[in-house]
Amino acid sequence: TFLGQGSVVWFLAKTVFFMFMFLWLRATFPRYRYDQIMRLGWKVFVPITIVWILVAALFVLLGIVSRGS
Structure with missing residues (x-):
């Protein structure tokens, strides 16, 4: 049920x-100290996020995945 x-x-x-x-x-x-977390965010997580967005856009442009649902 x-x-x-x-x-x-x-x-x-x-x-x-x-x-x-x-x-x-x-x-x-x-x-972790505040400065260590900020360094991790700006030098690791933001670049990874930008690359991930570009990869997702490339997949949509190549037709590997479809947009939306």
Whole structure:
């Protein structure tokens, strides 16, 4: 069923799993300073995002994927 007991159990299981993963990752990795996070964002994440947008546009232009749904 769409909203039966199975979906509630599945939702709770996924919620507990992701909460555990977030807590585990936060406890595992060190806390970074603000300047380190800014450097990571500007020198790593922004260039990766720009390249990803260009790759997606190239895929649309070549007809590998279609636009929209």
